[in-house]
Amino acid sequence: MSTPPLSAWPWENLGLFKYLLLGPLVGTVIHxxxxxxxxxxxxxCFxxxxxxxxxxxxxxxxNNVCNMLFLTRNRRIFQEAIDFNQIDKExxxxxxxxxxxxxxxxxxxLFPHGFASLPLWETKGIVAIVLLHVLVSEPLYYWMHRLLHGNDLFTHYHALHHSSTVPQPVTVGSTTFLEALLVATVIGLPIIGCCLTGYGSKSVIYGYIFVFDxxxxxxxxxxxxVPSWIFDxxxxxxxxxxxxxxxxHHHRKMKNNYCLFMPLYDAMWNTLNPKTWDLHKKLTQEKGxxxxxxxxVFLAHVVDIxxxxxxxxxxxxxxxxxYHANLLLLPFWLPTFFVMLVMWAKAKTFLFSFYHLRGKLHQTWVVPRFGFQYFLPxxxxxxxxxxxxxxxxxxKLGVKVISLAALNKNEALNGGGKLFVEKHKDLKVRVVHGNTLTAAVILNEIHEDVKEVFLTGATSKLGRAIALYLCRRGVRVLMLTLSTERFQNIQQEAPPDCQxxxxxxxxYQAAQHCKTWVVGxxxxxxxxxWAPPGTHFHQFVVPPIFAFRRDCTYGELAAMKLPDDVEGLGCxxxxxxxGIVHACHAGGVVHSLEGWTxxxxxxxDVDRIDVVWKAALKHGLQPVSSCPK
Known part of the structure; x- marks a missing residue:
């Protein structure tokens, strides 16, 4: 099928090199x-x-402010989240x-002297450009927009814009080349008209463009x-x-409300939906x-600056x-550091993102603390x-399950969440550390033909469970620990024939012949x-270890892919x-989907590792194995 004329952008294959199109302007200024x-x-040019x-x-x-859900969640019109498809499209x-x-x-x-001679300020220019906008741009845009909703024009030129499920400020630019040319005409005519009448000025041009945007x-x-009392x-x-x-209302219904900024023209040409005002009043008066x-709820935390x-x-x-470290982020390091200090002093837990799964609303809240702060006594x-x-x-809200991320369930911090459950015995929300599924993911990455495993962090919650599970499977587990007492306590939990x-x-020298390391x-x-060549490092340590050995392989942190029917996932x-989350996050998801109380x-509970694993697979969560076959 041939591409309709003026639908594709001339530079759409240039990628980031499209910004070089502005090179002549930069060159002129420098020259x-x-x-x-x-x-x-x-x-x-400047x-x-x-x-x-x-x-x-x-x-x-x-756009950034709109995505600050902790500020805007009670004022959102469409409750869906922005997904990866929309982000890629825009x-x-x-x-x-x-x-x-x-x-x-x-x-x-074409007119170098005309622009150069414009004054800085011209009071009459404000009146002129407002009149030109109201009398020229508004009706022109209205009819162009209405024509674009005709069957053929809409399919070829305007459908792309409306395919963005949730409108965002940057959705403005999700258009075809023809639409952009038409909008350029709409914004350009008042500026040209104002200059031709002799009332143009630099301030008027700057102001009009910025107000338009x-x-x-x-x-x-x-x-x-916009508060409803203004209209009252x-x-x-x-x-x-x-x-x-x-x-x-126009973005979803597409049958009315075609105006640029002024509903007056919808009223004049009978395309105004009067129910819009009722909806607006309802949203503003009943916000929240x-x-x-x-x-x-998944309770996360910030890792680093x-x-x-x-x-x-x-x-x-x-x-x-x-996420990956990027040199382009360095200029933002210092401002972020100061934000961290403010968060440390005053910030509260805030809503970070959300998605829908099987009709249930899943949210991520963030504790305003950075990773290194968890290690400060x-x-x-x-x-x-x-x-x-x-x-x-x-x-208090009625959330059914809250899952603790990584350091939020640190054993030394709160005993894996046990501190809160014992302190508040009447909690209706189920507190979940998700480590059972984390253990299941790691254990299912270890091949059945493995007969010996070297385990660091062996007496931690996860280390203990992994050691007990593997010993039942007949695997010899080398548990690295200096505490004989803690080792013996774990050993006594194993069946007598498996101890x-x-x-x-x-x-570490004890593992110089073991090719399967589980790093906790x-x-x-x-x-x-000390690891022999060909060793694979499974890990459940935060932060992950450095991939130092080129003759070895390194697993990622335990993770699972969310079911394919997840909606609104965009980060x-x-x-x-x-679509991939840490196993502790996935463990909370399974807990919620199963309705466990x-x-x-x-x-x-080592006996629940297989139960949780089978439940995860049943609900469509898929293991993300980084272990070479």
């Missing part, structure tokens, strides 16, 4: 500066670049900014911020400025009352990919206070040297791939 032209105020830069940040930061959202910059540079080339962000934000006191105002609710209570930027409300496209009480408050809040399979070792305590590159969980805290 003029080199020639001794220090008056940048009269250099319109102004085009500045305007383009600021425009992109208007959309980016408005990856090149800023194409229209590049296009309009190129058009502006062409106009500068802000209003487009407002309509596409999916967050209702000033009824006619509802025809002068649309609201996010007004546009959202109809917020759905999550069925499951740079990974704190791996969140949807900072860089949406970055958070939609597995004086910080433990404060961290436990945050975790306790989150559990009590979940209990011989548990062997205490105190040095961080080991240095020097300690890894990756730390270093995990899309017991707490999973403290020591692991």
């Amino acid at each position: 003029l500066k080199h020639q001794g032209d220090d008056n940048l105020a009269s250099n319109w 102004h085009v670049l500045v305007i383009s830069f600021l425009r992109s940040h208007i959309y980016l930061w408005y 990856q090149d959202w800023d194409n229209f900014i590049i296009l309009e910059a190129l058009i502006a540079s062409l106009a500068i080339y 802000f209003l487009r962000c407002l309509g596409h934000s999916n967050v209702e911020i 006191y000033f009824p006619f105002f509802r025809y002068l400025l649309y609201t996010p609710t007004y546009y959202s 009352n109809s917020t759905r209570v999550p069925d499951f 740079t990974s704190a930027l791996h969140v949807p409300f900072v860089f949406r496209s970055f958070s939609s990919m597995p 004086f910080a433990c009480d404060g961290i436990n206070k945050h975790i306790e408050e989150a559990i009590l809040r979940a209990d 011989k399979n548990l062997v205490q070792v105190t040095k 305590k961080w080991i240095t590159p020097g300690q890894q040297r 990756c969980e730390y270093t995990m791939g899309r 017991h707490h999973e805290v403290g020591a692991l």
Whole structure:
């Protein structure tokens, strides 16, 4: 099937190299500066670049604020989350900014003196550009937009825009080339008209473009911020400025509300849906009352300074990919460090993301603490206070299951969540550390033909369960621990005929002939040297160990892929791939889906490892094995 004319972008195959299209503008500014032209105020190539830069940040930061669920969750119009498909589809959202910059540079080339002679301020220009917008741009956009909803034009040119399930400010740029040309005409005509009438100025041009962009962000934000009382006191105002609710009705229904910013033209041409105002009033007056209570909550924490930027409300496209250290993040390190100090002092647990699975709402809450803080003795009480408050809040809301992530269930911190369950014996919410499924994932990665395993972190919750399970399987487990008492306690838990399979070792040299290592305590590159070539390192240690040995293989942290019918998932969980979560997260999901009514805290019940594993597979969760066959 041939591509309709003007539907594809001319530079869609350039990737990031598309920004080189602005190179001539940059070159012109540098050339003029080199020639001794220090008056940048009269250099319109410079102004085009500045305007383009600021425009992109208007959309980016408005988009970021919309994704701050802890601020906007009670004002959302559509309750769905943004998924990976929408994020990928909107990856090149800023194409229209590049296009309009190129058009502006062409106009500068054709009329260089006209633009250079514009004054900084012209009061009459404000009146002129407002009148031109109201009398020219608004009706022009209305009819172009309405025509684009015709069958053939919609299919070829406008369907892409409406395919974004949840409108966001950057959804503005999810359009075809033809649509972008039409919008460029709409925004350009008042500017040209204002300049031709002699009332143009730099301030008017800057102001008009930025207000235009802000209003487009407002309509596409999916967050209702316009209070209904304004329309109650000033009824006619509802025809002068649309609201996010007004546009959202068009985005889903597509049969009315075609205006640019002014519903007046929908009213004039009988395409206004009067129910929009009722919906707007309901959303603003009942905000928060109809917020759905999550069925499951995963209580996460921040790992380090740079990974704190791996969140949807900072860089949406970055958070939609597995986290990796990036030099481009270095400029943000210091501001993030200061944010960390503020969070340390005052922040409370906040809503991070959410998705739907089997009709249940799953949310991720984040404790405002960074990984290194969990190892500071004086910080433990404060961290436990945050975790306790989150559990009590979940209990008050009616959440059924709350699962603790990584360091939030640290044994030394709170005994794997046992501290909270014993302190609040009447909890209705089930507290889950998820380690049972973590153990199951690791154990199912170990091949059945393995007869010997070297285990570090052997007396931890996970280490104990893995050792007891493997010894029952007939595997000889070399348990690295200096505490003979703790080793003997674990050994006595094993069946009498299996106790011989548990062997205490105190040095890494004992594993120099064992090719299967299960790492539960961080080991240095020097300690890894004792592993023989061909060793595979399974691990449940946070942070993961360095992949130092090239002649060995390294497993990732225990993880599982969520079922295929998960909806609204749009960010990756730390270093995990899309749709993949840490096993402790998946363990809480299984607990919720099964409807189990017991707490999973403290020591692991070895007899439940297979039960939890089979339940996970039954519900469509898939193991993510990093062990070579």
